[in-house]
Amino acid sequence: MRVNAEGDSVWMRFYDETNHLFMPDTAADGGFFVSGDYHGTDGPYFSILRTDSAGEVMWVHHHRANVMELVPTMIRATPDGGCVAAMLVNNQGTAQQPLIMRVDSAGNELWVKSPDSTGWSSLGGLIALDDGTILFAGTYLSDFCLLALEPETQASDQRTRPLANSFDVLARPNPFNPSTTISLTIPQTARTSVVVYDIMGREVRTLHAGVLERGAHEFAFDGSALPSGLYFAQVTSGTFVATRKLLLLK
Numbered sequence: 001m002r003v004n005a006e007g008d009s010v011w012m013r014f015y016d017e018t019n020h021l022f023m024p025d026t027a028a029d030g031g032f033f034v035s036g037d038y039h040g041t042d043g044p045y046f047s048i049l050r051t052d053s054a055g056e057v058m059w060v061h062h063h064r065a066n067v068m069e070l071v072p073t074m075i076r077a078t079p080d081g082g083c084v085a086a087m088l089v090n091n092q093g094t095a096q097q098p099l100i101m102r103v104d105s106a107g108n109e110l111w112v113k114s115p116d117s118t119g120w121s122s123l124g125g126l127i128a129l130d131d132g133t134i135l136f137a138g139t140y141l142s143d144f145c146l147l148a149l150e151p152e153t154q155a156s157d158q159r160t161r162p163l164a165n166s167f168d169v170l171a172r173p174n175p176f177n178p179s180t181t182i183s184l185t186i187p188q189t190a191r192t193s194v195v196v197y198d199i200m201g202r203e204v205r206t207l208h209a210g211v212l213e214r215g216a217h218e219f220a221f222d223g224s225a226l227p228s229g230l231y232f233a234q235v236t237s238g239t240f241v242a243t244r245k246l247l248l249l250k
Contacts (some may be wrong), residue, residue: 023074038240041239071089082105120139169182174245176223179224232245
């Protein structure tokens with residue numbers, strides 16, 4: 001929910017792309033980055049949701065976290081238009097460690113890094129510097145700890161997670177005329193449908209209906225025979241459902 005300076009509601013949005021939303025941060029264009037989680041049948045996912053200034057979803061990124069439990073804690077916009085988010089993960093009873101995820105301005109996962117040490121009880125700060133360095137602070141073994149991830153360390157980290165561990169849906173270009181490409185990445189082989197609807201909820205075109213292998217896929221949507229207006233691409237893959245707005249301008 002967004003309120004004005006007097007505390008009056010400006011707009012309120014509900015999102016079905018995640019189960020819980022936590023800390024937000026403001027993007028340079030007035031939109032928002034929000035961290036959260038999504039619980040699929042195969043376990044928890046760490047989620048980042050990007051909205052415009054009116055709270056409408058631009059994209060959602062899900063990262064499969066191979067842990068028992070996760071607690072998203074903070075998110076920060078980065079100077080390049082993307083963001084970095086941090087969470088505490090629990091995979092050994094009460095032993096916790098940070099997991100830091102970096103995405104670009106389109107929601108593509110750049111890297112995921114986790115310090116080897118466990119014993120963190122909290123994360124209290126996250127900063128993205130202009131030179132690409134990521135700083136985060138927290139409590140480690142009852143002591144205050146400040147950890148810096150340098151740009152070259154991020155790029156060479158061999159534990160960076162592949163995009164196939166994530167669920168993403170993007171449409172480019174958007175707005176478009178007369179065609180656009182709907183790109184999706186799915187974390188596991190599953191029956192998947194890609195369907196476009198008009199603003200009245202009527203099915204316009206089915207781009208795919210069947211099993212897709214884990215990984216990245218692209219589907220072209222040609223609107224040459226359609227009138228200008230707002231359309232919606234809905235992707236359903238296993239337990240995941242995502243809807244993206246498509247604006248056809250002629």
